[in-house]
Amino acid sequence: MxxxxxxxxxxxxxxxxxxxxxxxxxxxxxxxxxxxxxxxxxxxxxxxxxxxxxxEEKEIVNLACKLINAKTENPPGNEILAVRIVEDFFKSFQIPYKINEKAKDRANIVGYIGCMGERQPARTLLVACHLDVVPAGDDWKRNPFEAWVENGRIYGRGASDNKGQLASMLATAKFLKENESKLKGQFILAGVADEERGSTLGLEYLLNECGVCADFAIIPDVAHNMQMIDVSEKGTLFLEITSHGKQAHGSTPEKGINAIWSMITLLERIKQLKFKYNSHPLHTPPTLNLGSIHSGTAPNIVPAVCKAQLDIRYLPEDLADNIINNIKNIIKEVETQQKYARFDLKINSNQPPSAVSINNPLIELISKHTQTVLGILPEPKGLSGATVTKQLIQKGITAVGFGPGDEAEAHATNESISIKELVDFAEIMALIALDMLA
CATH class of the missing domain: 1.20.5 (Single alpha-helices involved in coiled-coils or other helix-helix interfaces)
Known part of the structure; x- marks a missing residue:
């Protein structure tokens, strides 16, 4: 047993x-x-x-050339010319869209792909490309608004900033539309106005007045050949200083107060400005640029007024108030030391620094699919300039800058962009969208 x-x-x-x-x-x-x-x-x-x-390469090139040929120099803008091209594309592939216009001919267009109607999308990904370009300037070897292709590159004003990227994203939009049944989330492609002059009529208007919103956003307006992801931007502080003097005849300067000499003394002191924070793991040091000085009407007149404009880029830990107070203190010191010196300080613009965590799913997806397509891992970095990612982050949207092109091409004579990069970018973005939204 x-x-x-x-x-x-x-x-x-x-x-x-x-x-x-x-x-x-x-x-x-x-x-x-x-x-x-x-x-x-x-x-x-x-x-x-x-x-x-x-x-899709030929179509990307064709679209980029059409967009470049639409003359949207800002000022005056006339983004409606580019909007009509995007509208025709959206219509061709039955992509729902809206046109929003805050001022005459300063139009924005927003296309929607994926989950629509009553059912809420699981996630939303916004990509915004701007339609306006800076003035062309001189010394182009061809008409900057008659795009041409040469040695694997597209040339023309806006090729790299930002119309080439928009053409690339239209190819991605077409792909996603053809695979829309796989999407549980929503892909939003926006062609926006007024980026080169502050975005008041563009993305800012769409976010604040038109209900455009998203969980994540990629702004392909950071030209580092897809080798960098913009995760942080310096603060941007624009100041205007006015020096007040007294006009007199140039032969008797002792009877006047020369506003330029007073300004020179002040600017020499401001040049030595000490920032509270001088280093950051993602950023270059803070900068101060004297952008313009305006004064005087003739050499034989003692100028009564002198204006100077400063561009200050400060690090994320710093505060604009710290910098402004330091400059105010310098002004007081100069006014005390120079009996007749008198200054006014005006804040023309202050955009605080912005940043997103480098440990977020958007950066992971960008890194993953860039490595798949290009065999490289883009590096999270801080940007000295300003893009619209800052406005998106302030709205609670996880936004980064990432895209093709070379920074040296933006705003340059004979501006151009690599066709291969545009095709690669369309591929990367399609994979990101599928991974995130499908």
Whole structure:
């Protein structure tokens, strides 16, 4: 009896152990099979997107050239010319869109792909490209508003800033529209006005008055050949200082007060301005630029007024108030030391620094798919200039800057962008959108 009970107990334990081993083996095999299938599916998707975008190359070039040929110099803007091109594209592929215009001919266009109607999208990804360009300037080898292709590059005003990127994103939008049934989230593509002059009529208007919103946003207006992700921007402080003097004849300067000499003394002191914070892991040091000085009407007149404009870029830890107070103190010191010196200080603009965590899913997806397509990992960095990502972050949207192009091309004579980069960017963005929204 004892042996029988022992044998039954042993057999039961053996069966249980054997069952656990079999269960573990089967579970491991199924996990391996799932990973293998996922990798196969992933590889198939990557190949599919790559082939799709390579076939779209001619259309990307054609769209970029059309957009460049739409003369949208700001001022005056006339973004409606570019909006009509995007509108025709959206209509061709049945992409729902809205046109929002705060001022005549200063139009914005926003297209929506994916989850629509009563059902709320799981996630929303916004990509915004600006339609306006800076004035062309001189010394172009061809008409800057008649785009041309040469040695694998598209040339013309706005090629790199920002119309090439928009053409690339239209290809991504077309791809996502054709695969819309797979999307649980929503992809929003915006062509915005007025970026070169502050975005009052553009993205700022869309965010504040038109209900445009998203969970995540990518702004392809940071030209670092997709090797950098803009995760932080310095604060931007524009100041105007006015020096007041007394007009007199140039032959008797002692009877007047020369506003320029007073300004020179002040500016020499401001040049030595000490910032509270001088280093940051993502940023270059803070900067102070004397952008303009205006004074005088003739050499034989003692000038009564002199105006100077300063551009100060400060680090995320710093505060504009600290800098402004330091400059006010310098002004007081100069006014005390120079009996007749008198100054006014005006704050023309202050955009605080902005930053997102480098540990967020958007950066992970950008890094993942850039490595897939280009074999490189883009580096999270801070930007000295300002983009509209700052406005998005202030609205609680996780926004970064990322895109093709070379910073040296923006605003330059004979501006251009690589066609291959535009195709690669369309591919990367399609993969990001599928990963995030599908």
């Amino acid at each position: 004892a042996n029988s009970e022992f044998n039954q107990s042993f057999n039961l334990k053996y069966l249980r152990l054997h069952g656990k081993i079999i269960h573990t083996v089967i579970s491991n095999f199924l996990s391996f099979l799932k990973i293998t299938m996922n990798n196969l599916l992933s590889n198939n998707i990557v190949d599919y997107v790559k082939n799709y975008m390579q076939n």
